[in-house]
Amino acid sequence: MVLIMLDDLDRRILRNLQADPTQSIPELADHLGLTASRLSRRLEKLREGGGLRGIRAVIDWQVIGYTVEVSLRVTLDKTNPRAFDEFIPAARQIPEVLEIQTFLGQVDVRLSVIARDMRHYQTIYREKILYLPHMADIEALTHVARIKTNKGLPL
Amino acid sequence: MKVGATLDDLDLALLRALSEDASQSAGALGRGLGLSQPATWRRVKRLENAGIITGRRLDLDAEKLGFGVTVFLGVKLATKGRLSLEDFERAVVAIPEVQTVEHVLGLYDYRLRVVARDISDFERVLRRRIMTLPGVGNVDANVLLSEERRPGPLA
Numbered sequence: 093m094v095l096i097m098l099d100d101l102d103r104r105i106l107r108n109l110q111a112d113p114t115q116s117i118p119e120l121a122d123h124l125g126l127t128a129s130r131l132s133r134r135l136e137k138l139r140e141g142g143g144l145r146g147i148r149a150v151i152d153w154q155v156i157g158y159t160v161e162v163s164l165r166v167t168l169d170k171t172n173p174r175a176f177d178e179f180i181p182a183a184r185q186i187p188e189v190l191e192i193q194t195f196l197g198q199v200d201v202r203l204s205v206i207a208r209d210m211r212h213y214q215t216i217y218r219e220k221i222l223y224l225p226h227m228a229d230i231e232a233l234t235h236v237a238r239i240k241t242n243k244g245l246p247l
Numbered sequence: 248m249k250v251g252a253t254l255d256d257l258d259l260a261l262l263r264a265l266s267e268d269a270s271q272s273a274g275a276l277g278r279g280l281g282l283s284q285p286a287t288w289r290r291v292k293r294l295e296n297a298g299i300i301t302g303r304r305l306d307l308d309a310e311k312l313g314f315g316v317t318v319f320l321g322v323k324l325a326t327k328g329r330l331s332l333e334d335f336e337r338a339v340v341a342i343p344e345v346q347t348v349e350h351v352l353g354l355y356d357y358r359l360r361v362v363a364r365d366i367s368d369f370e371r372v373l374r375r376r377i378m379t380l381p382g383v384g385n386v387d388a389n390v391l392l393s394e395e396r397r398p399g400p401l402a
Contacts, residue, residue: 096311106307113269113303145306149265152301153399156254163351163358187400195319197389202319206399233353239336245307245314245362246343 096143101126103247105134106144110244113147153190158206160213160234164221166201167229175226176200186220254299257282259401261290262299266398269303309362316363317391320377321355325384334381344372355385 098106101124108120115123121131138144153161168175176194183192183203191204205221207213221230260280264271277287294300309317324331339348339359347360361377363369377386 093310095313098312106305106312110305110307113305141311143308143311145308146268147270148267148304148306149262149269149300150302150304151262151266151399152298155298158400184397187397187402189397190399191394191396193319193394194392195389196392198387199389202389231353233351233358236350236352239348239350239357240340240345242304242346242360244305244346245309245312247312 094141096138096141098143098247102134102138105131106138106245106247110247153206157208158188159209160207162205162207162213163233163235164203164205165199165231165233166203166224166227167198168200169226169228170200172226178225179227182224186216188216188220258290258294261287261294263398263401265291265300266401313364314362315365316369317394318361318363318369319389319391320359320361320373321387321389322357322359322377322380322383323355323385324357324382326382331382335383338380342372342376344376355387 104124105120108124109115117131117135118128121128124131126134135144139146166179168179179201180192180194183189183201186205188205188207189203190206191202193202194200195202203221205213205216207216257280261276264276264279272284273288273291274284276282276291277284280287282290291300309315324335335357336348336350339345339357344361344363345359346362347358349358350356351358359377361369361372363372373386373388377383
């Protein structure tokens with residue numbers, strides 16, 4: 093892993109863009125007192141180094157009708173050496189899985205799953221989740237509210 | 248706008264494309280889908296106005312930018328009641344290293360995503376900031392090893 097050394101200007105650029113990713117290059121350049129071309133070069137360098145992966149739209153799944161969000165904590169059967177390698181591609185095949193995270197700790201994998209309602213969730217759970225390979229244990233946490241959403245890194 | 252029913256295939260394709268790369272111009276976005284620039288722009292505006300696209304997110308590689316450790320903490324409050332929830336929430340959202348706070352139902356009360364430069368930095372955050380939060384009880388930790396976001400059910 094090659095770390096990217098950020099200078100103060102890189103940090104200011106990323107902090108500002110993090111706070112409002114919809115800003116255009118000229119707007120942001122103006123705000124930071126840079127020329128647009130100098131800002132573009134900096135952003136290009138951050139992209140090339142892999143520190144800045146992109147700007148993505150945030151979708152509100154509730155508005156599209158997915159009202160249920162469940163966090164599934166899965167413990168895998170570690171006696172099988174291929175447990176991770178087979179579980180993860182299988183989980184990717186379920187369209188309602190929004191996030192796949194792996195952990196060092198009591199939990200091995202966390203899946204974030206959305207569904208239209210509880211009945212739809214039951215169907216996904218019984219017909220898709222329970223067929224995932226090498227699960228030793230599974231438990232669910234239901235989201236009540238998001239108190240703080242990801243505003244990015246403390247750069 | 249009654250959604251769910253009103254999203255057609257082009258809307259879904261736009262959502263897929265924008266959740267991959269929201270920095271493209273309406274022209275570039277439309278070309279991939281066989282839509283004119285003005286038609287693309289109108290559709291994206293409609294998705295934004297309906298609250299389906301809630302904003303843009305900067306996708307940064309935390310590890311490359313020097314934040315090598317991400318830990319999910321499950322926090323159980325020692326004292327319950329409306330006041331203790333409010334006190335806890337107010338204090339926890341103010342910690343810069345805490346990226347997300349979710350109120351959940353299940354094994355614990357809150358799920359926090361904490362980012363730190365390394366393990367000793369994480370220990371500092373845990374001791375000085377998390378364990379001193381009002382009402383905090385049991386805390387369990389899972390260190391994030393890998394993470395991927397999936398496009399979701401947009402087919």
